[in-house]
Amino acid sequence: MNRKLVIGMLAIGAPVVIWLNVFQPKPGGIQQKATLVAANEPEMPWQAPDTAAIPHTAAGDQIRYGRDLIARTSFYLGPKGKVAHISNGMNCQNCHLAAGTKAWGNNYGAVSSTYPKYRDRSGTIETIEKRINDCLERSLNGKALDSNSREMRAIVAYMHWLGTNVPKGKKPLGSGIAALKYMDRPADPDKGKIVFIEKCQLCHGANGAGMPDTVTGSGYLYPPLWGPASYNIGAGLYRLSRMAGYVKDNMPYGVSHGNSQLTDEQAWDVAAFINAQPHPYKDLSKDWPKKNTKPIDYPFGPYADSFSEQQHKFGPFDPIQRSVKTNNK
Numbered sequence: 001m002n003r004k005l006v007i008g009m010l011a012i013g014a015p016v017v018i019w020l021n022v023f024q025p026k027p028g029g030i031q032q033k034a035t036l037v038a039a040n041e042p043e044m045p046w047q048a049p050d051t052a053a054i055p056h057t058a059a060g061d062q063i064r065y066g067r068d069l070i071a072r073t074s075f076y077l078g079p080k081g082k083v084a085h086i087s088n089g090m091n092c093q094n095c096h097l098a099a100g101t102k103a104w105g106n107n108y109g110a111v112s113s114t115y116p117k118y119r120d121r122s123g124t125i126e127t128i129e130k131r132i133n134d135c136l137e138r139s140l141n142g143k144a145l146d147s148n149s150r151e152m153r154a155i156v157a158y159m160h161w162l163g164t165n166v167p168k169g170k171k172p173l174g175s176g177i178a179a180l181k182y183m184d185r186p187a188d189p190d191k192g193k194i195v196f197i198e199k200c201q202l203c204h205g206a207n208g209a210g211m212p213d214t215v216t217g218s219g220y221l222y223p224p225l226w227g228p229a230s231y232n233i234g235a236g237l238y239r240l241s242r243m244a245g246y247v248k249d250n251m252p253y254g255v256s257h258g259n260s261q262l263t264d265e266q267a268w269d270v271a272a273f274i275n276a277q278p279h280p281y282k283d284l285s286k287d288w289p290k291k292n293t294k295p296i297d298y299p300f301g302p303y304a305d306s307f308s309e310q311q312h313k314f315g316p317f318d319p320i321q322r323s324v325k326t327n328n329k
Helices: 060-070 074-075 128-138 150-161 188-205 242-249 264-275 309-314 317-328
Strands: 002-010 015-022 035-039 117-119 124-126 220-222
Touching: 060 074, 060 150, 124 128, 128 150, 128 317, 188 220, 242 264, 309 317
Parallel strands: none
Antiparallel strands: 002 015, 015 035, 117 124
């Protein structure tokens, strides 16, 4: 067998190396077909399975119910919920966009493949059920679901279905939220207010109270960003790096990763403005039992370093990160 090296271009313009295996026929034998093996193809962002592929079975009905719970959480679990009254009126997809399927939109692409897993925040191995209840108690400022309830089983089934094609242990490209490069200055809430007025106020309101869904009478078209109906101080988006990465790729509505309307600095600043506003309180005394595992932008002490809460909340974060690296050597 002889091999020829062929250099080509993919449709998107990226170079690709292709080994062309050329099989020489043997006397009296059957000529084998040539095969092409491509290398250096770019990894594509995670895409959710097509909902049309959900089977029309009892298991499929459970998956569809789980998806509806994510999309219309308030209808089922909100202040006037059909099933229970355990959340603040927001829907899970207000933070996990498109029912948790948008690339870099805080999606669920890696949930099934990576859970159960150890998390420093609790200092324990957490199940998917625990993670879902964390969102209910923090982002929806509510109460936990019974792990054996019909609703919990449906949400878990939906997340497993979303991860159907993701290998165990794999976190595909586009999962969760993108991480932005740290600035060399603190994030500035005053500058962020200007960004909010220009880019966010139209949907979320001048007072950050959001826009209720008046058509269905349940939930929000655009969620509250602060105030009593918003996420509490224990939510993931209350960390500046999480909020900054989220708004850069997803706000204003309609933008996407690589197609942003905000610069990195604008994203950091508007995140600082939003999280400088009042949010519901939550007891966080049991979070991060090991101080040295706290993220550098976790805004509540005590810390394993000498940096202030103010710097841990707004930055600059590079000095903290350098200190952590030095101490871990």
